Amino acid sequence: MTDAPQTTFEPLVFSGVQPTGNLHLGNYLGAIQRFVAMQDTHPCIYCVVDLHAITATLVQPDLVQQTREVTAAFLAAGIDPKRNIVFNQSRVHEHAELAWVFNCVARLGWLNRMTQFKDKAGKDRENASTGLYAYPNLMAADILVYRATHVPVGEDQKQHLELARDIAQKFNNDFAGRIAELGLGDAFFPLPEPLIQGPATRVMSLRDGTKKMSKSDPSDYSRINLTDDQDTIAQKFRKAKTDPEPLPTEPKGLENRPEADNLVGIYAALSGDTREAILGQYGGGQFSTFKQALTDLAVTKLAPINAEMKRLLADPGHIDAVLKDGGERASAIAAPVMDAVKDVVGFLR
Template identity: 75%
Template sequence: MADFPQLVFSGVQPTGNLHLGNYLGAIKKFVDLQSSHECIYCVVDLHAITVAQDPVALKTHIREVTAAFIACGIDPDKHIVFNQSQVPQHAELAWVFNCVARMGWLNRMTQFKEKAGKDRENASVGLYAYPTLMAADILVYRATHVPVGEDQKQHLELSRDIAQKFNNDFAASIAACGYGDMFFPLPEPLIQGPATRVMSLRDGAKKMSKSDASDYSRINLTDNADTIAQKVRKAKTDPDALPSEEKGLEKRPEADNLVGIFAALADTTKADVLAEYGGSNFSSFKNALVDLSVAKLSPIADRMRGLMEDPAHIDAILIKGAARAEAIAAKNMKAVKNILGFVQP
């Protein structure tokens, strides 16, 4: 079995209005992983255009995600931060994977069914083939680990299937080219922390989303301290006091969500939060959550606003990161072409 250097890859779509769910479910984990892994973080703008986008808004959203990465603590000098469309090997490897993946595999992807809805015949081919591009994003760097939310876990399983099939289909050529018994690693998911899935502040059964009609359903990363406090205090709860043990959160989705948010922001566990606040009414718990949320999120909002005022600086970070990313991707893509039997320089 080949031994691959540990490398983390993940990406965020530039769809606008980044919120607490994006931070706790993804970006905060990206920051934490910097201390233990080599990391590549990508603004996945090619994925964004699988549905209609306003070109002017898209450019702003790409910069906004980059600003969020930096404001939250990702170091673009020690690690790699770039936008996907600047590295053409992503799309190039995606085509190869379109020829490796099977229609039956893609037909099982639940996220396509959800996003395409009943009008599936009118969905773009890009939306259907989204998972093969995601596999290419990861494997063009031969990444070994991917921090993902629960909703992306199925796509990562497909990435592993594609990597395995490529390794099996071209085993003789891989060995002949000097890469041992496999060229691509089988990337592992990294799902960690107490708030991997942050729910709406207005409905604990719905995921926090920018598309929710109510702005009070989410805390945006650009919200100021007063807005954060107002949204937390207005968050939906139930009439009972907080339980002292986690099992007491069962069938109490709003309480479970707020306790999970507190635990994730405080870098602790739900059990520890309940040990401190169990038996309290929600008004006192919300006051503590307001203080914690403002302390953690206000500096991010301030830093994001400052970065967005200097788009040239953000663009320079992306250009530099793309050059570093392409140096890796081009080497691996050249090897893939060699394995496939393409004639090349």
């Protein structure tokens, strides 16, 4: 009889960020800032998903340093590694073990519907790695190896969470008899729910308001990096693309003005104010005045994070110790779950 956790699923949040280098304002407002808020309302596991990092590009310039940078950003932004679990994915081998089981649970038709593979593989799909094709199964394993109940997701990840639910449901159904026989209740895996935290902050390029802010953009002026100093932040906002019209006095006036809408959205996300309040203060004025206010606000919010990241990265031993401790605590949860999966499937152990 396995001693794995029983079917009552305690609330638990799983969140992951790829260590792809050059974390920017979009990563902070869209994910990391939300992670900081979540730790006050839920028990959380924060993972640097380094196994995912090699799905598109196998040979990374410095995966170790990129992993440390994401961890430093977590800590500098305010995530407490004592209250939560912070670790890098490859330390916990159960992620990969469960992913293989899920490769055998998931159906090809399910993966063929994944739009992100089509986007990332582009026209040369035959040359994409099988890891890129199957990584949604690994994402499901990331969540379910902890039997996490909630996952914060943006629009581009909802499809992957739906797949994780489908995999959990199929596993529960296919092995219903074995799950009951082993005394594991009527279901082994929860069906994870999306964690909605209000409107998602979608940060766009400072050079083109119709494209997401991205580290892959060839122009460094398209993004605010978390490692940018105050002068660089100011220069980038000064050069940010706008249009010749003054700011409108109400949100409706931002329609069909993507650059203006993006800058107002960034101000709103950094300040916590509504678009209405911001336009009530700055509407009708010139962009130069608003850009200066946005710069001052961004520097106030980001400079302490930038300074703390630099301090942490100067002490890699501390970061590594945080990840090691987090990995051990994550393994303590994942190992009995994986052992139970082996019992359910019928592996001899």
